[in-house]
Amino acid sequence: MRKLAAFGFSFAVGVFAVQYLLPGRYVMAAGLGALALGISASFLRGFRRTRVMLILIGVGIGLVYSWGYAKVIQEPYLRQAETLRRNLTMEVCSWPERSTFGAKVTVRIGPFGKAVYYGDEKLLSLSPGDAVTGDVYLTDASSIRGNELTTFTSRGVWLLAYSRGEAVVEPGRGSARYLSLHLKKRFQDQIDLLFTGDSRSMMRALLTGDRGDMPEHLSSDLEESGLYHVTAVSGMHCTILLSLVTALTGKHRRRLKAAVGMAVLVLYMLMVGCTPSVVRSVVMNGCLLSAPLFRRDGDPPTSLATALLVILLQNPFAAASISLQLSFSAAAGILWLTPKLWPKGEHGGVIRFIAGSFAVTAGALVFTIPLSAYYFDFFVVVAPLSNLLCLEAVSGQFLFGLMAVLVSYICLPLGQALSFISAGLGWYVLDAARLLSAIPYHALYFCSGYLKYWLVYAYAAFGICAVSGAPRRRYIFAAAGCVLTLILTVHMTEEQMTGGKMDLFVLDVGQGQSVLMVSRGRTALVDCGSGNTFRDAGGTAADYLNTIGERKLDYLVLSHYDTDHANGVERLLARVDVGTMLVPEIESEYGEALRELAQEHGVQVEGITEERRYALGEAELTVYPPVGSGSSNEEGLTALCSCGEFDLLATGDMDSATERKLIESVPLPDVEVLLAGHHGSRHSTSTELLKAVMPEAAVISAGENSYGHPSKEALRRLVLEDVEVFRTDLQGTIHISVN
Template structure:
């Protein structure tokens, strides 16, 4: 078994090197070097010779397989990118609704791998196995406009197809047993909607089928902030629940082993086959096979074998965040959890009742901490957060997750045959789901429940904490005292880190133009008073609400004084609901919108649900703001959402920052004619650098020294060369969020710097 672990681990290392380090011909060069080292390993002593050959051969195989897969599967798809041509495709699952129609995963005839087809709502009426034919424009799924992404390729999708004109549909193989898991998954989702109300239905749909589309943004935010969103992502935990339920019902290890493997395979397909599910299925199947073969199972070997099989099927899965988090968590559980549990429980005997409770809590805590050991750097890097309350939330809620899964699955299954009994079994699952959601909501409101890498010092603290506990582990002294001391030092230095992070924003006026992609969100702070101007992004992979809330939390903001929205375009307001779910807001300052049934209504509804006061700006208003002031100018344009927006001037002494939203040159002229604007130090360029905004007339009037452009991946050509040239001729220092990330400017009464 250990040889298999060595081979699988070395193969996986080769794949990761090919994805993250080596490119093109260098991959084959690396494979050749690995083979050469394999031959040289024959010179080693006998006990090392075989290991060297296995490790080097597997490393070369991983590199070579990555190169071959990219050449044979990805390259043909890339060669179609940029073309418009006829196609015929087979649906691999049910379509999902989008803002502009629907999309579905398909297999295009003559093209390896999968594609995502974007078309009209007619896709929603089709079933897996049916065919569609027509014309489409194809794009590379590894690159959307000017950004390299991995969300598609890590799932085996290498083409994006945008339908042009009407599509012809056919029956294809829709009645094939191959699509039974997909049909059953849809039937389960429909049944869950009948059995459960509101967020309980969305929660159980996610837990049982992997579809998180039905859970509200508020509930998902609470779960994420409490460190419980992993419950929604079908993973090894859910597969463990499934096998525990099967073991309880079958009462036979051999029968469980015989039926468990096909059951796990079916469940993996039903829930979409994410890397975390596949990992769990392989890891759980190997012990079942060991039972049938009467052999011992081995956790590390099972883990690495699962990784090998997933990467063999698709080397691009190595860059999947889900895969990395799943395997890192499992590695920590296998390595650290038993040690932690033994250290907590010890050899002392306790009373029967309290002993069971203590052992349960010790197991929950050690499992949570074991999983966190290797996942903390990943979550900090990918999501910018470290949820400190996660061990407590896991201890409080994991038992309820098992309860919700088990009774939820039973109720759905039974309801197909006898609905009254299914409804009765649904009651415990509903109570468990509502308990988890309530607990997550309460825990997510606790101050300092999480810390965020928007604090630049936090990454150094994470490195320090790992070194601290590593030193405690390696120290010769035995016992728990060294870990207690390490924990105390870690807590003390974390508190210092948070204070230092907040102290960075102690100027008379701080302004941060956040990197939210193609959108805008500007944080303003002065002497403990905070405002946010806009909160939105047009890029679906960005979460502007979370970005703003985390930045504000890193600055020590516990309550936002003002949220100002220049206008109601998606790229300026899409994150408002998420922000309100995470942070209390005193007052919203808004322009009157032309379409009350549109985004304005959604903003007003969210504000009402969270108790935020709302004021519509119809005349110039000057607001006290720490050591400075905020001047809010009402709309001056004639028509159009962009032109009927607010403008904001943040001032501290002689230093000023102007934000004009998306207004064009004509409206900028009216703003100058209507109000007396001062010379300013900084300007947030209008409309993300559009050539129709940030006019020469505005620049001549306010004479900014610094220009910040909030921009991301877009199809409009923002920022345009015309705008960049105008700013350069004006002598502005130009900063762009797509190139420089979040831009921080700060001013004191007599000085300014960025």
């Protein structure tokens, strides 16, 4: 076993144990214990002594280093969060971005700490290297309202800074330190000059790793077809850059190739941002380039361990980065499985190309599928086909796009000519992604437990074959068994989720609302939004529709235009065909934008000014016009879904006064289920409404929020009226089946 690989991977085990397993009070003791055992291993005899020592010492150092890093680097910054307001001078270390309520930018506070600085849109004028001085309110970036987060700490961000008043900007201080970021901006400006539309967004992502302005339909098609990974700068990009360097320096000038190649790769890494995937690729390529200079053979496992060691030494909290876990899992799978599947040379040409593409894809997926299932609740079935059809085209798109940008600085017409080639390849890739994502069951979503059990079965089946040293034919039997059980699992999932005359799903979208209604192949969705930026309401609704085998939504009802009820519409329209969108006839800038978006997707838009009824399989959907006035909450629609003797009522965010108007204006029936108003606000779900509709159960759609939803007052009223309460924040998605 390679010594550096043994130490590097063992160090990583210690770091990951701190992040996921060991309580903080036991870390130091466990680290010292592992070091003591490692030193004691020096008394062992035989070839295993060095191996055991390296593993135990690596684990011990990883534990102790993580503990020390948190104490020395992180905790001094967290103590600053105890001061509610203070005056700080911060150095801008990224380009600013728009946020939900203004803008945000990453800033440096002191030598080892970063913060995300939130303010108004004036922040958009800042540049890397500017100094900003002002009053800020600081909070711990690792914990928001009691929820542990790794999004920020995995990037070395310890604090969130919220602007409190005017800030003084000193332009340009330290700008030389951020030369690579300014170079990236120049590079992106040149891309904008050469490309337009989706080609521009794709080239920004491919060349600079910037996916910030990628439209929803584009990112959705790439995700659903299994091609989104190409927009993360990684091994493919670095390999192409090294190929260009080799072409310029010559194959046999190893020292020159290594020097120029590493300089180019490091500059590119700094320019696109030191994400785990690009750091891994640069370090691994650096090891492989330098190995011949020291008369050593390049060893991929050792270079992979070295890359992981470098990243975790810089920030042990990076172990919790999803990007790092996916990148290293894919690389490990390719190193381990791909050589076992790659043909030995008995075939050539097309057969060898197809087999090679499948082998690489299988290697990349073998360890990343469980991670994708855990973090994103889905995996893409057509990924092998997508990679076979598109990866070579993506490589060409990157190569010609890079050449177009570089050449355009010298000769713009020649750069534009090269950009046409790149754009043509890009159109092919995007069309292929769109077609692949339209294939039924192109991806599987873990909306039901059956698929999770199937995934465990599939890995167990192949794992047993691998451990037992089974002959090749048993792998074929295992694969056939997995395919057959997958078909059965998908069928069982659809039957379980749509077995009633009508099935309703109050989707868990956090602090928002989205209710899916299904009856005999007809579908409707009431609201589609979330107030939590980390929740994708449109994606969640599309996942459930795809899981039950539906690619079309007949009706989309928006009770009103608040973001926590409507900000998932763009994502939904990018993934699902919608027949009709029902909206209130009120003036709203955001509502007008949603109407235009719907029309772009060919969706019929109906403004509701009177009671409307819509057939929904064996059910009926009734939509009532607004009965209140004032805020958007009071001018919203009311939806009643009925199937036989069953009724569900959704009142949006209206308050108790508007609820009284609703009772007076509409002959509401007794309902079996009431969707509690305004996420359980104390101003909604009034006693008058409860007595009027007499629900047997109430469902509260809520998530992480600062409003106190669901309120004690609303819960008390429900209990006093003997209403059974279900909550998405505690129980997840609520499934109601009507038989």
